[in-house]
Amino acid sequence: MKPELEKRIVRTPDGQEFEVDPLRDYYCEAAPTVMPAAYGKIVEDLFNWARSQSLWILGFGTGCGAIEMRPLMTPRFDAYRYGVQWRPTPRQANLFIISGYLSTKTLKRAIRSYEQMQNPKYVVGLGSCTINGGMYWDSYNTIKCLDQYLPVDLYITGCMPRPEALLQGFEDLKKLIRAGKCEGANKYSENFDWYKANQKQVIHDWDMPDYNW
Amino acid sequence: MDFDWMKIPYSLLTLFIVVNYGMILNAFIQKIGARVGRRHGIPIWQNYADLIKNYSIRSSITHGVMFYLGPVFRLSGGVGLLLFVPTIYGSYMFSNMSFAGDLILALYFVFFGTLGMALGAAESGHPHAAIGITRGLSQVTAAELPFALAVFAVALQYQTLSVTDIVAAQQGSFLNWTLFTNPLAVTAAMLSFLGSMMRPPFDVVLAPQEIPIGPPTEYHSSYLALMQTNRAIFPIAKIVIYMNLFFGGAASWPVFFLKVFCIYMISVLVGVVFPRFRVEQSIRWFLIWAVPVGILAVVLV
Amino acid sequence: MRELYQRLQSLFVLGELTEQRANLFFITVEKDRLRPLITHLRDREGLRHLVLLTAVDWLEEGQFQLTYLLCDRLTRRDLGLRVMLDRANPVMESIHDLWPTAATYQRELREMFGIDFPGSPRLDEEFILEGWNTTPPYRRDFDTLEYARSQYAERAGRETRDPETHMRAQLYPESN
Ligand code: SF4
Numbered sequence: 001m002k003p004e005l006e007k008r009i010v011r012t013p014d015g016q017e018f019e020v021d022p023l024r025d026y027y028c029e030a031a032p033t034v035m036p037a038a039y040g041k042i043v044e045d046l047f048n049w050a051r052s053q054s055l056w057i058l059g060f061g062t063g064c065g066a067i068e069m070r071p072l073m074t075p076r077f078d079a080y081r082y083g084v085q086w087r088p089t090p091r092q093a094n095l096f097i098i099s100g101y102l103s104t105k106t107l108k109r110a111i112r113s114y115e116q117m118q119n120p121k122y123v124v125g126l127g128s129c130t131i132n133g134g135m136y137w138d139s140y141n142t143i144k145c146l147d148q149y150l151p152v153d154l155y156i157t158g159c160m161p162r163p164e165a166l167l168q169g170f171e172d173l174k175k176l177i178r179a180g181k182c183e184g185a186n187k188y189s190e191n192f193d194w195y196k197a198n199q200k201q202v203i204h205d206w207d208m209p210d211y212n213w
Numbered sequence: 214m215d216f217d218w219m220k221i222p223y224s225l226l227t228l229f230i231v232v233n234y235g236m237i238l239n240a241f242i243q244k245i246g247a248r249v250g251r252r253h254g255i256p257i258w259q260n261y262a263d264l265i266k267n268y269s270i271r272s273s274i275t276h277g278v279m280f281y282l283g284p285v286f287r288l289s290g291g292v293g294l295l296l297f298v299p300t301i302y303g304s305y306m307f308s309n310m311s312f313a314g315d316l317i318l319a320l321y322f323v324f325f326g327t328l329g330m331a332l333g334a335a336e337s338g339h340p341h342a343a344i345g346i347t348r349g350l351s352q353v354t355a356a357e358l359p360f361a362l363a364v365f366a367v368a369l370q371y372q373t374l375s376v377t378d379i380v381a382a383q384q385g386s387f388l389n390w391t392l393f394t395n396p397l398a399v400t401a402a403m404l405s406f407l408g409s410m411m412r413p414p415f416d417v418v419l420a421p422q423e424i425p426i427g428p429p430t431e432y433h434s435s436y437l438a439l440m441q442t443n444r445a446i447f448p449i450a451k452i453v454i455y456m457n458l459f460f461g462g463a464a465s466w467p468v469f470f471l472k473v474f475c476i477y478m479i480s481v482l483v484g485v486v487f488p489r490f491r492v493e494q495s496i497r498w499f500l501i502w503a504v505p506v507g508i509l510a511v512v513l514v
Numbered sequence: 515m516r517e518l519y520q521r522l523q524s525l526f527v528l529g530e531l532t533e534q535r536a537n538l539f540f541i542t543v544e545k546d547r548l549r550p551l552i553t554h555l556r557d558r559e560g561l562r563h564l565v566l567l568t569a570v571d572w573l574e575e576g577q578f579q580l581t582y583l584l585c586d587r588l589t590r591r592d593l594g595l596r597v598m599l600d601r602a603n604p605v606m607e608s609i610h611d612l613w614p615t616a617a618t619y620q621r622e623l624r625e626m627f628g629i630d631f632p633g634s635p636r637l638d639e640e641f642i643l644e645g646w647n648t649t650p651p652y653r654r655d656f657d658t659l660e661y662a663r664s665q666y667a668e669r670a671g672r673e674t675r676d677p678e679t680h681m682r683a684q685l686y687p688e689s690n
Contacts, residue, residue: 035271050265074252081253083262089341091433094270105644118433119272132669138659140651141643148667202665205645 005207031211032189035119037180044180051094051120052174053083058093060113063100065126068160077163084170090116095173098150100160101129101142104202107149111199114150115212119185122177124169125155134159148198151184227300228292228446234470235445236260242481249485264441270434276337283333284432284439290326291443294319295450301469302380302462315374316364319454323360323409326447327353330428337431345428348492352415355496356408362507363402367458369514370395376454380462390461395514399459401507403479406455408499410448410477412484415495452476515539515591518559526551529596537591540581545597549607552582552595556612561586561593564612567619569627573654576601578629582609599629608634626652 007021037044061069072079073086087093090113102110114123125146128134133144146152153176156169176182188195192211200206240257247254275281297318331350334342368374370391371382383389392399408415429440452473456462460476463469490498515537522528522541528551529542543551555561561584570579582595599606608631610617620631625641628650640646649656682689 038271047265047269050262050269053262054259054266056263075250078247078252078254080247080255083256083259089430091431092429092437094266105642108644118270118274120270132672133666137668137672137674138662140656140658140661140665142666144662144666145669198667203645204647 031192032115032185034186034189036186045178048178048180052177055082055084055095055122055170055173056087056093057084057095057097058090058113058117059086059088060090060096060110061099062102062106062110063098063127063129064160065097065099068126068163068166069097069099071163072166077167079167079170082167082170090114091118093117094120095122095124096150097124097126098130098146098152099126101127101134101136101139102146103141104143104204105141107143107199108203108208111150112208112212117185120182121185122153122173122182123150123184124173125152126166126169127161128157128159131155131157143202149195149202151187151195153182153184224296228295230466231295231300231449232442232445234473235449236264238449238474238477239445242477245481246485260441260445264438267434267438267441273434273436276431279332279336280431280436281333283330283336284436284443286329286333287326288439288443288446290322290324290329291447291450293325294322295446295453297322298376298450298454298457299380299462300453301466302377302384302457302464316368316376316379316458317374319376320361320364323451323454324353324357326443334428334431339431341430342428345430349428352492352495353409355499356405356415356503358405359401359499359503359507360405360409362504362511363398363405364458366395366398366401366507366510366514367391369511370398376457380457383461384464387461391459392461395510397506397510397513401503401510402455402459404503404506405499406451406476407480407483408495408503409451410480410484412480414484414487414490448477449473518591518593522551522554525554537589538594539592540594540596542596542598545599545606548582548595548597549609552584552609553612555584555593559586560588561591563587564616565592567609567616567623569623569629569652571627571652571654572601578604578627580606580623580629604629606631608632608637610634626650628653 005022007019009017010020011017039047057069061067071077072084090096094117096110096114096117098110114121123146125131129136129142130146130152133139133142136142137144143149154169154173156165158165161169173182196210237257237260240255240260243259244254244257327349331346334346367379371379373379379391383391387393429437432440453469455476456469456472460472463472515533519528519531519539519541527544527547529544531542532540534540563585565583565585566581567583568581570581572579578599578601580597580599582597583592584595585592597606604627606629608616608620610620610631610633617635617637620629620634621637621639621641623629624631624634624637625643625646631637643651648661651658651661
């Protein structure tokens with residue numbers, strides 16, 4: 001645990017003393033709750049359509065796949081015309097693409113970012129590394145099966161998948177969203193303990209709250 | 214004072230038209246930008262999808278009261294700006310509340326949104342937001358200076374602060390527009406216009422690539438949707454002011470659409486050609502190029 | 515290069531010499547003779563660039579080998595210095611005061627091999643790994659495969675093929 005996260009006594013300039021426990025005071029530790037679709041069918045259908053047409057990707061690249069995502073912005077592939085955009089902050093994004101192998105160190109950051117995203121949120125695993133370890137199957141520091149740690153909606157196979165495969169993946173994801181099948185966030189909160197146990201098994205220095213948003 | 218209640222539905226109608234026009238225009242402008250980069254660009258209804266999406270996000274978190282109020286202030290800045298100037302000159306339906314406010318109020322509203330945003334984003338406690346705010350406020354202040362000077366010049370020229378009267382004075386031939394009667398003021402104002410439209414080269418504050426997206430870093434779901442709505446209204450409202458002050462106002466909706474589009478295009482044309490300025494560069498640019506023109510305009514009137 | 519070696523020989527006690535190429539030599543030196551030699555090379559002989567500092571694990575001999583690779587850009591020659599350490603107690607003098615970059619290499623070696631460099635800045639901070647709690651992973655007695663098996667969940671159904679036989683069967687099916 002980092003020293004700045006430990007419990008400590010703080011003195012204010014005018015002599016008061018009080019205890020600070022950063023994990024409790026600076027973060028909210030409440031576990032996520034399941035948020036079912038709240039409206040009638042027609043409204044939800046409209047919402048699902050809008051969600052599928054406006055995929056905002058969190059600009060977080062891990063592994064080799066990050067390289068294949070950039071061309072999507074260029075004139076040649078131009079993912080914008082499919083309603084795909086990149087967002088620099090997890091608060092505004094609703095699609096998290098794990099673009100390749102995840103070392104345990106990155107997994108920690110990925111979990112934090114994922115948990116900061118807002119409820120209907122989707123995870124796409126890109127490349128064989130996220131599916132079964134790919135060529136890093138015997139590495140001492142990368143996870144081999146992403147859906148043990150985060151709820152994955154869709155995998156795109158390949159090593160590395162071409163940008164065309166990514167575009168196809170987006171289209172498939174849209175179909176899933178429109179069918180109302182992408183409830184990863186709710187799955188995550190339902191099986192929260194299971195996910196946390198898996199995450200803590202590989203992340204040895206867990207120096208953050210259990211749920212951070 | 215007897216208040217004309219019919220004004221309220223009429224203003225809402227104005228608002229409705231402007232929001233939709235703003236959304237489509239924004240998408241259209243982005244498409245133009247994309248075409249310049251040889252891309253297809255977003256679909257024309259993309260902004261609607263984004264907006265509905267953001268309203269439909271199920272969870273949202275808050276950082277305190279000001280965090281709620283930030284987008285609300287921002288939106289009221291845009292709406293207020295729009296409602297207190299006559300959108301369509303001479304039309305009873307669409308001149309809104311313009312009898313109540315004058316130029317100074319409009320100037321205040323231009324700034325109001327940014328200020329509210331500053332308070333809200335500061336409450337979010339995110340360092341990126343704080344940096345974004347500092348940069349945003351300094352740039353907006355620098356950009357606002359020439360505009361204020363130009364407004365004074367125009368007010369002096371027509372000897373009134375009422376926007377309606379200023380528009381009235383410009384009717385007749387287009388040679389009566391301030392653009393031709395007082396070109397210096399218009400130049401200064403247009404330079405400032407470039408700066409306040411949040412398009413390149415002055416979009417360093419809100420660009421997603423810079424200090425991750427600046428002030429709205431922490432904003433999400435409905436908050437963000439409110440701000441997006443404002444993103445549709447505010448440029449139009451701002452252009453309406455410019456149109457009224459410098460380009461003879463608009464007497465009907467088609468003229469309105471056309472003029473707003475053309476004025477918007479000015480900033481777009483500049484935007485697609487020039488790379489992004491850093492904040493201190495743009496401030497220097499405003500102080501060196503735009504402010505002297507504004508002062509000159511005031512002096513010469 | 516040869517003449518450099520001879521010059522050095524008259525000044526220092528040198529160990530075994532390997533001539534890799536005309537402009538790449540390796541010299542073995544004693545652990546506590548490294549510093550004067552490497553300072554001399556840097557200041558007098560123009561080998562001013564520390565290209566890398568890395569380690570080899572000689573498990574069977576019970577030794578770690580440190581390699582300091584120096585380069586002289588002007589004459590385009592490289593000189594590697596080998597230092598053998600006792601594997602049971604791997605401690606080496608730090609050279610971060612000669613090349614500040616060495617501190618980073620030493621942090622890495624500390625984390626990946628468990629070699630200690632007393633006095634090197636930020637040596638005990640985590641470098642790449644976080645929360646590592648077993649044998650340093652680059653030591654050869656660390657069983658990577660076993661660790662990966664026990665640590666990370668696997669998906670059933672993964673097949674591994676020998677690339678050579680697989681590609682031969684794919685491309686030249688008649689040859690089988
Ligand atoms: S699947 Fe291949 S390309 Fe993708 S991260 Fe793994 S090794 Fe790299």
